[in-house]
Amino acid sequence: MKAFNLLGRLRKSCVFLGLLFVFGAVLGFITYPLFEDSLPDLLNSVYKDVMFGPDLQIVANIFVRNVT
Secondary structure, three states: OHHHHHHHHHHHHHHHHHHHHHHHHHHHHHHHHHHOOOHHHHHHHHHHHHHHOHHHHHHHHHHHHHHO
16 A cells, blocks of 8 residues: 555656656747847856856865865
8 A cells, every 4th residue: 555655656746847847848948039149158157157266266276275
């Protein structure tokens, strides 16, 4: 009996995640043309901020000081 209950919960979770994925895909398909021109610039700036931001430089300096 517990196995059926567990399978029921698992099925509900899978259905929920599937619906969430479909909703995200539809929303992305609808909104992509709005941001099509500015999307590469936006992603590039986010990438630069995340990868080469001052916080990462501070962490790298602390790491180098502690290791060497």
